[in-house]
Amino acid sequence: MGRHYALLHNPPRGTPSRILSLRLHRSFHLPPASRRVRRAPGPSTASVARLIEPRAIRNAAGGLRHATTQSHAAVSAQEIALIEQLVRWSRSRDLTNTAANSHGAQQSADNVGAQDVRQPNEPVSGANPEDQLADPFRLALFALRARDTRKLLLQLRRITRMPQEQLQHAVATLPRTTFTEFFRSLDPYQVLREVDPAQRAFIPPGMFSMLDMDSVVDDNGVRRIYGQLLQGMLVLMSALKDSGQYLHMDEYNCLMRCAGAASDPAGAKFIWREMDTSNTTIWRQSQAYTEFMAARFLTEALYTNYDKMRRLVQPRNLHRSRLRLANTRVYRLDRMRLNLRRSRFKFGLNKDVKHAEDVMRYLRNQGPPMRLFSRILKNGHGVTERLLCTVMVALGRTGSLRAIGSKILEAYFGISMSRLTYDEPRAVAGAAAASQIELRRVNYRIRPSVGLMRAVVETYGSNGEISVAFQLIDHISNSYAIPIPFGVWDDLLEWTYIMSSPPTSTTWKLAGMYSKVPSGQAVQMIWNAMTSPPYSIKPDFKQYSILIRSFLGRSMIDDALPYMRETVKLYEAKCQEYEEAVFRYTQHMRDGVNTSQVVRAYERAWFRKQYMWYDIHRCCRAVLLKCPRAGNLWSTRFPNPMIPGFIKEFGAFLTNPIEFRTRTGDIALRDPALETFRTTGGRDVVMDVPMRQKQVWVHQRVKRRKMLLESSHSFAKQKASELDPLALLLHDFRKKSNRPLVRRHPVWEPAFDDTPAPQFHGDDDDDV
Template sequence: MSSLLVRLEAIESRLAIRTRPRTENNSLTWRCWRCRVADQGIHTRNSSTHASPEHEQALSASLKEPIAFSGPQEGSQAPSLSRTSAILNGLAAHTITPRTTISQPAPLSAKDKVFYALRNKQHKTLLKVFLEASKDEQFIQSIPPATLTEILRMLDPDYFVEPIKELHEDLSTAYVRLLGIKPLDVEVSEYMRSIRRLTRIRRRANHPLDLTDYTFLLKCARAVGDSEAADGIWLDMMRDKVQPNTTCYNYYLAARCWAGHAHAGRRHKLRVMPYNMAMRQTAEPLPGFEGFRVKRQGIRSTVFQMFNEMVQQGVQGDERTFTLLMTAMGREGDMDGVKSVLKKAWNVDVDALLKAADESTLAPVVPLDKATSALYPGDDLLFAIAHIFGSNNDIPTAIRLVDYIARQYEIDIPLRVWAQLFEWTFVLSTPRSGERRHDGPQIGQLPLASVSQLWETMTSPPYNVRPNVPMYNRYVKNLYHRQMLGQMLARMEEGIELYSRSVKQFRRASNKYRKTVVAVRGSRNGQSRAQRKQAEQESSLPIESLRFHYEMSRLVRSRNHQMVRRWMRLLLGGRRWSAGPNNAWERTVLPDIIEKWRSFMPERIEYNTSGGRVEFDSRPEDAESKTSQTKKQKDSRKPHKAVRKEESPSVE
């Protein structure tokens, strides 16, 4: 019996109870607490005691022996007290390795976040963390002026404004609502509020703005078309006695000439015709006409007053300066002044060019060195000519001038210049109806075929322009008005191919962004909260850049998709195309188009035929139920009339 008790005590002593007590340095460890054999007066040693070789041998021997729960066998002897003590001491030495304590890194301070974002060129992150850190007066006071200047330059409108502005140029207010995105005027207003706040922070730190800072602020005002902000910045420059340079003058003049262009629907109100000019002279202009005024205290006199001041200060103008002078003249219809600037600056005689049958008889243009001359023409001059003459209802002169200057100075005509020419050609060729026929739009009216002529010119050698989806959108509308179904379908096919490319670009950008985010998150497994936070900050550079490309490609894809859907509605809505032999259009062609481009079709398809009106749901599974429901609703609204409908064509 004594043998059984001692063996049971040995078994109990091997059972380690795992707990998590705190050590002296407050770190977490695993310890093996040993039981006390009170009957034998045996006490366990401290867990830090190491087992001797004898203890290890005794432990090994005890584990090899079988444990019996019966009484002592014949010839057996009870284990000695010394052996039991050795077993317990061996178990005491057999402890679990303590777990390593994880050091918690200190979170980044506001100053560290700002300088980290600045060093890694994280534009949006820098704007966010700097505005948060601006609450710390001591931190703001400690930032050197050069660093504050660099922070301002990181918030460049070329990153925050220009890409969005370029995308919104072809979006109406209705399209913006349909896409569910912020209007451009809201985007630029938020951006300018941030810039003003950063400027106040700079002044609060008792760091006066220098020429570089004011140049950047004027660039921001020019990018968003905020003439009031440009006026305020200019007054601050004069108060701080900062002498503006050519770039400052150009930014200020551009903010004046392009005031309010960020608002949707204002581009075509720049067209010079009696109604628009009258609206810009009223005491309270209607929405869309607030950007600038004409005649008395108008845009022309304001810009020339600033130009005269520029000359008096001895500041030399460049190509952009003279293009802005011409733009201000063009805003008020002073085309003689525009031609005079072209003659004096580049020796381009517009009237002689239009009359000349042979360009070799014209006086040569001013020879300029592209590397050294500030007046050497480029994209700015070509775009200004396209815009000024186009908005003044003279597209033929605009096309002739752009082509002539580009050849004389060996300039490749960029896509944005062709897009400007094509847009004004479309505007001037579109017929007006209703009251709009009497407010002056007939000035400079072009034939509908002018759009096709310009399209053929720019897409053929030597130009070989590749139009974008907005240009296809205008051309498809023009062909629709001209009832040219064959060419319309061909251009739609090409436009849908461009849309497919934008979808592929979006998917590539989306995959890159998603994989980067997943990789960063996956690398944080097992990290503490502070370590994950630090990893997010360190990985925000590629994530921010990839997210920017992802968002822009998503907007381009959505814009293109809505334009293609608009083409489908033109095919289906209202107009009955030439049926052809045996009504081929309504019996064969249109059903094939619906089947081919089903993903772009509206959910409810309706169109007229020679035998009635066809209505059906583009989703086959719901077609029968929804068609019957629509029929019941129409019958209930008009019970006294019988609605004749043709059986829905099969699109299977």
């Protein structure tokens, strides 16, 4: 090979001493750090406008480095001390006298014992303290040992900014299992549980604009934390390949999950093809194909940022792929798509094309998922339930419901579906035709479970077959004695609301598919079935919000008010939880103790509080817009004299001035006691939407103004270290504290740009 490698894994019992001596000798006689290596792409070469392009990374031409495939659950204390000594030695040695310094490093490494384990803040004799604090790999090892994902994510960003020579030397010095633990600890689902403050909440475009959430999501509606995670992982992958090493299958699976979390199907294809260049395709098994299909076709909710509107099957996408629509219907659907794009900024767009194209149009063809599924069966890989559920959702993106019923449900799960019948004619405009299916239980190869229920709701719900989805999950529950979990009911209720309300219902009607539109009472019917025995599901804030919006969409304000009061109670409980989190957070900052668990609790309580406020505010604004105005233009039982009482009860969720309609005109009330949203600036979001006009494709220029609003509900990053606890409670960031918090180190950069938590200072420079 012409290179020296450090083999620092534990040798098998009975290994001769001369073999151990030879391995240890090779460990500390490494090649000079000035050798010519390929440069891995870093943030300095990436574009500022968007994330790193995975396809722009060059492939490594070096040989393979064979290492053990087993990895330890955690790094031991002896390995920490040994790695620390190696990193210090590699910095302090003179490149012109490599042999002499290598002998000194050999002698110092022999004296390393269990008692030489140092803490991150403990000074080391003979080393520069500033260099130690600036060493991202050393701090990353301590974060890995403490299983602190937040601190490890911070050090990953610093690793990507390291000089190329230092990065390559660190990769050649550290044990191979250390990088395996990096990939395992920075899995997107681990980051979701430990770091992401938004968790599984969907951030709509209105909330993105009103609460100034540029620090949380980008213009495409993708959370910045996962884009930065993908960028750092790709830099590590490139550095490992340039040093002659190869990635294990678990690491490739983690990379594909990172690409999916960043909503980058092209990045998932690039990582999949990287296995061909490394000659590791023989390692592909069912799990690898499942992860690739999930990232390539965005079948997981995390991969679409929990936005069901992005996963919706549009009738315009079915044109000429599954069916053929008339030219007049296609023109109306294009106009509808243009109007919707004006209100959604760049949310859900494909980042690989210059014009405005929904990412779901990239997945509308049946060929790619079917070819991949056929290749899995041809190669004889094991078929698991998760793989079949992923294939179901991928085929559901193309509208291939007949293939799903015959090739998956009946062939593997033993669910035979007869031909669909409708209890009402399709030709009736606006009629909600409920689909009826005949289900039979046949011999199954894989026993259905809760995972199949979720896939059924996702597949048939996104295609507008709400009745079929409900009958299928009810059949699975009764046939196999599986209780329907809360998450399945939540997805079914939300899909029912999306399909029964504009603009989705309008698009299906424009396409002439009236059977896809549920009735107006469908949401309430699902609610009653969910909350009544034998299920008796207790709804939370999200389910209340869906039911309220369903009532308000039908101008049933009196029916919505009791549920709005329930949401206010839940919001007040969340405010109390937020206050407790603020006091714990402030106490830890004043004591100089920086605990990631306390920061995580504070961030999530803050985000959930602001999220609930915006949701109630949106419902209150809908109530005021639907108040009676003049004559019979508004048919509702909510009279004008009740408006003052409504404003008094829900005034905390209204913006200044409060605007509503009366029979004589529009009224705007300005209350000095309420907060005023101040406009501080804005920018234009410009897009080119393709339109077909007179048999010619043209690009229609769309411009939308994004205003920056300053308020106590804004997610703009602030410096909490200069604030009083009362300012944190009120979110009045203009108030400064006269008593500064504990500062033991200079101000450092935040962990990641998408975190809404303010910056603060703790005991160590590596704390987040």
